[in-house]
Amino acid sequence: MNEKDVSSFEEWKKIYKKPEKLDVLSKYFDPNEIEIKSILDIIDFRSKIVLDVGSGTGRLAIPISRIANKVCAIEPQEEMIQYTKEKIDKSDVKNKIEVKKASVENIPYPNDYFDVIICAWVVGHFKDFKRSFSEIKRVLKNGGVLLIIDHKGGDEWEKLSIIENSNFAGVHKERCKRILEEIKDFQDIQTQVVDSIIKFPNLEIAEIIIHNIRGLKAAKYIKKNKILKILNKMLIICAKK
Numbered sequence: 001m002n003e004k005d006v007s008s009f010e011e012w013k014k015i016y017k018k019p020e021k022l023d024v025l026s027k028y029f030d031p032n033e034i035e036i037k038s039i040l041d042i043i044d045f046r047s048k049i050v051l052d053v054g055s056g057t058g059r060l061a062i063p064i065s066r067i068a069n070k071v072c073a074i075e076p077q078e079e080m081i082q083y084t085k086e087k088i089d090k091s092d093v094k095n096k097i098e099v100k101k102a103s104v105e106n107i108p109y110p111n112d113y114f115d116v117i118i119c120a121w122v123v124g125h126f127k128d129f130k131r132s133f134s135e136i137k138r139v140l141k142n143g144g145v146l147l148i149i150d151h152k153g154g155d156e157w158e159k160l161s162i163i164e165n166s167n168f169a170g171v172h173k174e175r176c177k178r179i180l181e182e183i184k185d186f187q188d189i190q191t192q193v194v195d196s197i198i199k200f201p202n203l204e205i206a207e208i209i210i211h212n213i214r215g216l217k218a219a220k221y222i223k224k225n226k227i228l229k230i231l232n233k234m235l236i237i238c239a240k241k
């Protein structure tokens with residue numbers, strides 16, 4: 001992980017301490033639920049044991065568990081874990097998800113355990129890239145599938161990050177290169193880009209959110225240009241061990 005990524009995590013940390021806010025944010029970020037639809041199109045989860053790395057609010061783990069045999073969610077942030085557990089307790093999938101406090105650098109499961117591993121919007125937070133991918137490979141069965149979702153870059157979302165900090169240019173592209181390097185021994189590596197539109201209900205909310213997760217310069221740009229919609233190109237990488 002490089003310095004630019006660390007500082008962006010510090011920004012995000014504020015949100016991670018408020019899981020209910022992250023859930024609201026997800027609705028603005030993917031109002032048409034294109035992401036979960038794409039995931040379910042790519043992977044047949046029936047009878048699969050799935051690991052969701054950095055599960056956040058359980059946003060993906062919960063719908064996937066309705067189809068899969070079992071979903072194991074790992075998440076380092078205590079507030080997220082409590083929030084997700086409460087959500088699961090009230091849901092119809094109580095017995096199909098287990099949530100553990102853990103990071104990708106030390107995955108608390110045995111070798112060759114999972115049929116599918118999902119890493120959605122989390123690779124940018126990996127503190128030790130090599131170790132994280134070695135852990136992912138360790139717990140993924142031979143023939144198991146790794147699905148990574150990240151920012152593609154070169155879109156309006158990246159532009160906002162660059163407005164905030166010009167050093168950000170190229171971060172997403174570089175991360176994608178590093179991911180592909182780590183999984184070069186996998187089979188059937190497929191990458192696709194799905195356009196998703198971030199939509200804010202009004203300018204005040206847009207400004208507050210962008211201020212929180214990007215910074216003041218980006219928020220001023222949003223306000224000045226009255227931006228309510230932002231193109232976010234989702235990069236989906238899918239590969240078989």
Ligand SMILES: C[S@@+](CC[C@H](N)C(=O)[O-])C[C@H]1O[C@@H](n2cnc3c(N)ncnc32)[C@H](O)[C@@H]1O
Nearest residue numbers: 054055056059076077103104120121122125126
């Ligand atoms: C942007 S959120 C994405 C949450 C979820 N995957 C989703 O798509 O809704 C990133 C999550 O990764 C978690 N995280 C940060 N560092 C991590 C690490 N080293 N290992 C596992 N998860 C991590 C954060 O606490 C946060 O919940």
